[in-house]
Structures are given as structure tokens and as C-alpha cells.
Amino acid sequence: MEFEHIPVLLDKVLECLTLRKNALIVDGTLGLGGYSEAFLKKDPSWRVVGIDRDAKARELSCKRLSVFGERFAALAGDYRDMKTLCAQAGIEQADAVVLDLGVSNMQLVDGERGFSFREDGPLDMRMNQSAGTSAAELVNTLSRDELTAIFRKYGEERFAWSIAGAIVNARAASPVKTTHELVELIRQGIPAPAMRKMNGHPARKVFQALRIAVNDELGALEQGMKEAFSLLAQEGRLIIVTYHSLEDRLVKYQFREWSEQGLGTLEPRKAEVPGEEEIERNPKSRSARLRGFFKKDLPDSAKGRMGPWRRV
Numbered sequence: 001m002e003f004e005h006i007p008v009l010l011d012k013v014l015e016c017l018t019l020r021k022n023a024l025i026v027d028g029t030l031g032l033g034g035y036s037e038a039f040l041k042k043d044p045s046w047r048v049v050g051i052d053r054d055a056k057a058r059e060l061s062c063k064r065l066s067v068f069g070e071r072f073a074a075l076a077g078d079y080r081d082m083k084t085l086c087a088q089a090g091i092e093q094a095d096a097v098v099l100d101l102g103v104s105n106m107q108l109v110d111g112e113r114g115f116s117f118r119e120d121g122p123l124d125m126r127m128n129q130s131a132g133t134s135a136a137e138l139v140n141t142l143s144r145d146e147l148t149a150i151f152r153k154y155g156e157e158r159f160a161w162s163i164a165g166a167i168v169n170a171r172a173a174s175p176v177k178t179t180h181e182l183v184e185l186i187r188q189g190i191p192a193p194a195m196r197k198m199n200g201h202p203a204r205k206v207f208q209a210l211r212i213a214v215n216d217e218l219g220a221l222e223q224g225m226k227e228a229f230s231l232l233a234q235e236g237r238l239i240i241v242t243y244h245s246l247e248d249r250l251v252k253y254q255f256r257e258w259s260e261q262g263l264g265t266l267e268p269r270k271a272e273v274p275g276e277e278e279i280e281r282n283p284k285s286r287s288a289r290l291r292g293f294f295k296k297d298l299p300d301s302a303k304g305r306m307g308p309w310r311r312v
């Protein structure tokens with residue numbers, strides 16, 4: 001199967017990457033290597049280390065980036081452990097860390113991975129398929145209250161309680177095994193009038209919620225930002241592209257806290273979003289937001305002042 005992933009907000013990411021010669025960039029969410037390839041092309045003196053917890057993504061991007069020889073290396077693991085992973089590869093500091101959150105197109109279109117409500121397949125959703133708990137295990141073992149909490153917290157799903165009820169009733173007869181079985185139960189849990197008025201696919205929010213829970217995406221982001229900060233050299237840059245408000249809020253507040261502590265500045269000052277042309281070319285970019293932090297010890301006199309974050 002051929003996979004294509006159109007990198008999101010790539011021009012803006014590249015604009016933010018004003019780095020020294022021989023800079024080392026950690027691409028913490030390597031995916032199919034779209035960003036990494038652009039970094040390696042932007043400056044022939046830069047090196048890139050890509051991290052991904054998905055074995056297939058590493059395999060495909062390593063093939064694609066092999067033309068860059070020793071300027072590129074891939075590491076297996078979770079970006080939340082990037083300091084340890086980099087130390088094991090002999091890297092103590094990075095000039096930039098870039099995170100492009102969420103799933104790649106490759107994961108979405110491959111029905112066998114279970115991320116997509118459009119493709120039928122096993123209800124898996126694990127980015128790292130050799131560890132962790134699958135979506136099917138969550139759906140078949142958590143209580144109605146626990147499922148409701150996940151659907152509300154990570155999917156902001158209005159009908160969380162009744163969808164969880166439909167799941168719990170159905171699994172009493174036989175376990176929910178596939179994405180399309182789950183889609184059918186979600187449809188049953190949404191009242192008909194709401195279903196008629198709905199914009200977009202009725203399963204979108206529950207699938208997002210389960211994916212976030214299965215991969216502990218928000219936990220990884222919280223920990224990963226701290227790891228990234230400590231891995232960054234002075235005058236290093238952290239750039240994060242998010243795809244929903246839960247992620248964006250975490251990034252915004254973390255950057256604001258560092259800025260108040262005088263650990264650096266917000267660069268760019270406000271979140272960047274895709275323009276109309278990019279959204280038309282790649283509708284999946286619609287919800288993307290880019291935020292950046294420039295690590296630089298500020299003088300004591302500047303610490304604790306209201307920063308430019310007020311305007312974000």
C-alpha cells in the first residue's frame with residue numbers, strides 16, 4: 001500500500017526554524033518524514049533525529065530519508081522519553097524540537113490499524129502495536145461510567161452516556177471487535193433528531209476520544225514538553241503543531257508558564273493557523289495550530305512580567 005502524508009503548516013514550521021549552522025533538530029513525531037525531509041533540504045549542514053513509536057512509520061520514513069545518509073537517524077520510542085532516547089544515541093542537546101501531534105495519514109487509511117471510522121478493521125488504535133491496551137480492550141472492559149468519562153473528556157461528546165450504554169448492552173451478548181461494529185453502536189446511542197442535524201461523521205468524537213485514551217496522548221504531550229525543554233540548548237526552539245483544543249490548551253499554558261518564569265519567549269507571539277489555500281488543498285489541516293517557544297534566559301528584571309502571551 002502506498003501512503004501519502006501532506007505535511008501540515010510546513011512553510012510556517014520552516015519559517016520558525018531559524019537555527020545556527022550544524023544544528024541538530026529532533027523531530028519527535030517523525031511520521032512519514034515529511035517535516036524531516038524539509039529540514040534536511042533547508043540547510044545541508046543540519047542533522048535530524050526522528051522519533052516515532054510506530055514501527056511502520058519508522059520503516060517508511062527511513063527508506064524515504066536514506067538519501068540523506070548520516071544526517072538523519074530514526075529512534076524507536078515515545079517522544080515523552082526523548083531525553084533518554086537521545087542520550088542513548090549519544091545526543092545531549094538539541095537546537096530544536098518539533099512535534100506534529102496526532103495520527104498520520106498512513107495510520108488513518110490503513111483499516112488494519114483501527115484508527116478510522118470509515119475503514120472496517122480490528123479496533124486497535126495503538127500507535128505502538130507491540131505494547132499497551134487496544135481500543136477493543138477499553139471498549140469491552142471499562143464500565144459505562146468510565147467510557148462516558150473518556151468520551152466526554154477527550155471527545156467532548158454530548159451523547160457520551162447513551163453511547164456508552166449502547167456499547168455496554170451490546171458487549172453483554174458478544175464483545176465489540178471491529179471499527180464498524182463500534183460505529184453502529186455510536187449511531188444507536190445518538191438520538192435520531194440529533195443525528196439528522198449532525199455535521200460530520202457521528203463517530204468522529206468517540207474515535208478521537210478512544211485514540212487519545214489508548215495512546216495517552218495528553219500525558220505524552222505534558223511530559224514530552226518538559227523533556228523537550230530540558231533537551232534544548234540555550235536559544236533552542238520548541239515548535240508544536242496541535243489538532244484540537246485539548247492539546248492546544250496544554251501547549252499554550254505550558255509556554256505561558258515558562259514565559260512568566262523568564263525562561264524564554266513565545267515565538268511566534270500568536271498561534272499560527274493554516275490559510276484558506278492550505279485548507280482547500282488539505283482539509284485535514286483545518287484545525288491545526290502552531291505554537292513556538294524560544295528558550296533563552298531572560299534578565300531578572302524581565303522575569304514574571306506579563307508577557308506577550310496575553311495576546312494569544
Ligand SMILES: C[S@@+](CC[C@H](N)C(=O)[O-])C[C@H]1O[C@@H](n2cnc3c(N)ncnc32)[C@H](O)[C@@H]1O
Nearest residue numbers: 007029031032033034035052053078079100220
Ligand atoms: C501527524 S504524524 C507526523 C507527520 C510528520 N510531521 C510528517 O510530515 O510526515 C504524527 C506521528 O507521530 C507519532 N506519534 C504520536 N505520538 C507519539 C509519541 N508520543 N511518541 C512518538 N511518536 C508519536 C505517530 O505515530 C505519527 O506517526
